[in-house]
Amino acid sequence: MSLYRHVLRCNAHNLDLFLPFIISGKHLGWIRNTFADHLRRWPRFFELSGDKVLINDNLSSCETRTKAMKEVCEILAFENVIPPSRGELFSVAPSLGDNPLINIDRAWVSVFGFESYGVHLNGYVLTPVEPELWLGIRSPDCLIDPEKLDNMVAGGLPAGHTLEENLLKEASEEASIDKDLAVKAHSAGYISYIMEVDEGLRRDTLFIYDLAVPEDFEPVDQDGEHISFIKVPASEALSLVEDGDEFKFNVNLVIIDFSIRHGILKPDHHEYKLLIRDLRPFA
């Protein structure tokens, strides 16, 4: 089979079907043509010129833009045009760490094609042979990829959190990792992708962290996202990625990246150079 097919799947999209979404002169999102028509109902808030959508410049602060978008999205969610809110705010800014230009419920980030951020933690036990990865098994109740394999810890970045704060929070909630252990995790890069989804365009950047856990450590889920955990040699996890679809769609890319960095996936693999280049099509 192939590893690269997961990169292709995560990057399947046709930007011809989307219009740039401009806020305060900056191109921050992508809106599907067919969805843009709904926004014509709010000429106070949006300006549609045929080749782009702008938020009206008289909505000049983060606060006024946030309020307008909330009003619009709640009506459209009530009409079942877009998904219901999740009650978790996400900050939209030109770059991670910049002041937000708008805050929006996480459920609607892809509707407007905003760039989104997450943290994924590879938890593993070092052995003389190869690292053994702890993998979560996703709950049957998960909206996305229920019952599939997952990283030990992963989560989207909520408004007002740094990456490291979010990592510590998720490590505690998803795997009962105490702070003394979690702070030993180190950043190891990112992967990114642009994926067309039912509600719009997912543009995700996942910041990757590695954490070697003690041999006797066992992750325990606190928030119900994972029903259990398994520990498998990294080469076996990579085989599962190559030969099947056992993993949550984007976790495939994280396992490939881990395997490259730890020498499990070697330069003689026919997709090696292509994978490393295309695991991050945008910065």
Added chain:
Amino acid sequence: MSLYRHVLRCNAHNLDLFLPFIISGKHLGWIRNTFADHLRRWPRFFELSGDKVLINDNLSSCETRTKAMKEVCEILAFENVIPPSRGELFSVAPSLGDNPLINIDRAWVSVFGFESYGVHLNGYVLTPVEPELWLGIRSPDCLIDPEKLDNMVAGGLPAGHTLEENLLKEASEEASIDKDLAVKAHSAGYISYIMEVDEGLRRDTLFIYDLAVPEDFEPVDQDGEHISFIKVPASEALSLVEDGDEFKFNVNLVIIDFSIRHGILKPDHHEYKLLIRDLRPFA
């Protein structure tokens, strides 16, 4: 200062000044316009159409092409148009591991803009705080970047060697690492760049290996490339890269890549995403 300036420096080129060089129907190299004129003297071997250079199809085997290129290059080297040969053959193939379409002396790889491969080994000691990197100090006799800092082990890939064979050979020659230790090195990705140089176009892919060495290990040079070695904390090596030009030009990129993978360079660095994307502009 900036880390990204090293990426820009390694990728400074203007392809408008070069013509595609086609062998057996495949675009394998880039030849500077002004150098292409010299090749008009050998119409038996080359076909120049103004927008590309072809090796004549009647040179139909690797052997005949290798012989023709050797004849041409020896004359041009004698006339000081190109550098003298180094006596080390390099295989040119559509991709690494494919059957070679031509073999050429390493000194002339950039003259024809062929893609070239190397291995770079990060040798380091694990400490509770951070990895400490072993760095070579290049000999004053080195053609490229004499007296600058270097990886513990690095070398171009000669014809007929696999990456791992080359790594073991260079580890022994450049740092007296015995095979039992050297085989513990693991692949960790690659970096690549396209750089205009006096003789033409360098298109390098450097395969990166990591090796944690024992605390009491000390590298000893056998082949005269390094006059000595120093051991510095990885964060200090990264500061040297950021604030100065102490390292061989391409080793800067290897240290940046190492620092990203080992959590020394963190996501809050303003160049983080750009660096990770652009450390490998081609695959």
